[in-house]
Amino acid sequence: MIRKANANWKGSGKEGKGTVSTQSTVLKDNQYSYSSRFEEGIGTNPEELMAAAHAGCFSMKLSFVLGSKNFVPETIDTTCAITLEAGVISASFLEVTAKVPGITMELFQECVVEAKDNCPVSKAYNMLITVKATLVD
Numbered sequence: 756m757i758r759k760a761n762a763n764w765k766g767s768g769k770e771g772k773g774t775v776s777t778q779s780t781v782l783k784d785n786q787y788s789y790s791s792r793f794e795e796g797i798g799t800n801p802e803e804l805m806a807a808a809h810a811g812c813f814s815m816k817l818s819f820v821l822g823s824k825n826f827v828p829e830t831i832d833t834t835c836a837i838t839l840e841a842g843v844i845s846a847s848f849l850e851v852t853a854k855v856p857g858i859t860m861e862l863f864q865e866c867v868v869e870a871k872d873n874c875p876v877s878k879a880y881n882m883l884i885t886v887k888a889t890l891v892d
Contacts, residue, residue, distance in 0.1 A: 836850075851887070
């Protein structure tokens with residue numbers, strides 16, 4: 756399987772602007788700029804897209820891991836924060852809250868670690884990956 760996205764940039768690094776689009780067209784000519792990356796400007800940025808990819812991949816992988824142990828989650832909500840410091844993307848912090856009927860906290864935590872270590876996006880990211888997991892009733 757191969758998935759594609761493209762970016763177009765015009766102008767200098769600080770004053771220029773760009774757009775990103777995905778093969779599925781979920782993103783189509785979405786704006787990004789210096790301001791949306793390093794300030795609070797309108798638009799997306801690479802780190803935000805990385806965070807979305809990691810949160811989505813981890814959530815799906817956790818569902819598969821739970822399923823392999825005969826548990827079906829009612830909900831899995833994951834937030835991901837990507838850290839960019841000194842020009843280096845250095846960390847991904849996942850925070851997951853899930854409702855999984857019948858599972859123990861210990862087994863849930865084991866499943867979370869397995870999902871973190873084995874989701875394809877985690878495997879692709881060469882950075883510190885941490886996770887905080889909460890199981891709700």
